[in-house]
Amino acid sequence: MRGNLEKNKSTEIYLIQFAREHKEHFTTAKKWDEFASSYGYPTSRQYIYQFGSWNQAKQLANLPLSNRKEYTYRKYNKEDLIQIIKEYQEHFISKEEWNKYAKANGLPHYETFLYHDISWKEILEITGKKKYTYTRQELLTIAEENGEYFANRNTWDDYAKPKELPNSYEYIKEFGNWINVKHKILKIRDEDLIEIAKKYELGNFSRRKWDEYAKEHNLPPASMYIDRFGSWNRLKAMLY
Template sequence: MTGKRKNSRSPDMLLRITKPHIQHVTTVKEWDEYARANDLPTSRILGHTFGSWNEFKESLGIPAKSREGSPNKVYDQKKLINIIKEHSDFFTSKSVWNEYARKNQLPVYEVFYYHKFKWKDIQEIAGVPYSAYTDEELLQLANEYKEYLTSREEWDEFAKENGYPKSVTFHRRFGGWFKFKKRLFGRTKEDLLKIAREHEHAFTTKKEWDEYSQAHHLPKSQEYYRTFGNWNKVKSLIHT
């Protein structure tokens, strides 16, 4: 049987393969050197599949080169900085931003990277506390020192003394301090009622409970209020 050898990889498959290496998708020469060293598809295969090298880059969200050979000027650094400031709430993580960007026809993170923005720089412009920790690493850290999570103030004091991320990092990364603690501890209503029943003698006023809970590393009144909506309701449920 004769004929040209066909590339069996689909465009979607090629995008999945190359996306983790997107920082090396610059020029044909640089990519081919990197691709050969890492057993990845060459620019010829990518160009053949997507129609051209530039069309492949655009499929990854990277501004391609114009016919004159200069970078595509749809976005420049000034425009990108304005976008960061206008949408600062969505730069908590790369995945959060990319999802938001695709829904709102905005440049994905790779476009910022192409224009020499590091993620740390982007978060600094957006006013988001930068953290080198991944979500899982933050949860592991918090779980290891959970006795200091009774309040944001207590955690911040502990974090400052030990060089750990402050509470605002957890707040921004997980969409709120309460949501972060809920993800970490996963307390249900029954869990909270069980704790309240075991310490019923201190479950009187919110002020007294907060003083007691802080001393014994228990959930504060705010967590009960947000879960049940009413302090007196919790008190009545203790006896049911």
Template sequence: MKKNDTNTGQEKLKKVLSKEELQPYIEMLKPHKEFLTSAREWNAYRKDLGLPHSQTLIGKFGSWNAVKESFEDVEVNARHRPIKYDKAKVKAILKEHGEHLTSQAAWNQYANENKLPNYTILFDRLTDEEIYEITKYRRVYTKDIISQIVKEYYPTTPPSFREWNYLAKNETGIPSASLIIVRFGSWKRMIKEVYE
């Protein structure tokens, strides 16, 4: 009988609050809802702000998903995680930080240090062209795109390998000379296809 009493006591401790009882928590969390992606991320975020630990919230709401689902206007992905970065937000981030998008590794390092979306998220939310319009960064350089860029910078006479390398190091959105060789097979072949 004592065992049953103990279980009943534990059940009372784990009792999920009613919607009305949860309202103060919902109001408190509302300005921070974008950080409710995972318990781990929430715990890192909430530390210095004096907000409740994820386990406290789980105890009040019943589960971590229930915490997130309390915010009806938060878009949720297939794994019931709020989508933190929609298209408009990614565009705004790129307008502010786009100069750091020079390669996948460079962006991911910068994004990690500044709590921004990673490279994959950028290209999941926006097309290559949308990203190019904002940042002048291209993920993929086709022969046609390379031809247009080369002609833009050297409209009448072809650049030397060395001239192009210098340009690519000092300009954003320029494919490297080695990438041009990979796409065309050789520097000579690029010159032939672009200028003849």
């Protein structure tokens, strides 16, 4: 059903049946709108107009009610949130610090701003602060929690961008190259390193020449091998 809906009994029945048929998407108003917009389905606004509230629509469809988070998200509008940013700008140091302050003072958590399409970057622009810089430990913690997306830089960047996580450049700036990042997070096995060394005939390289070659071909640097196997000469002896 497309377009505006008038309030009547047949429309109510249709909307309730429609919600039940697509119940896996009928969770929060935002998630429903993301799904509905792709197919021209009735929006959350049309459900709220018809039934008075999102939860009322879900209740009539015998679907689990939205939790308190959804209510909190919708409690504020974008203008309210921008005013809060301006009023409490000195407390927007990091997402974690803001959430601590917000919890203690009855203010909306960062997720509420994100729900209304106000990114952390926009918050910092409003407050006049520079872009937040992640510590080495914060980068490692984020990476360990999302390790399955670290196969390559493109995969990570595609995953990180909508979630406002640090991009691959942030990691390379801290750890030197993407192989070092994967080494720290995914713990490349000794046998994997040996296999790479044999495949690319590492035994024919000096440390300096290997690093030049490794950088060009996105391979583990000499320092990783020495760290793992003790010395460059010992590593080369293991290859024969």
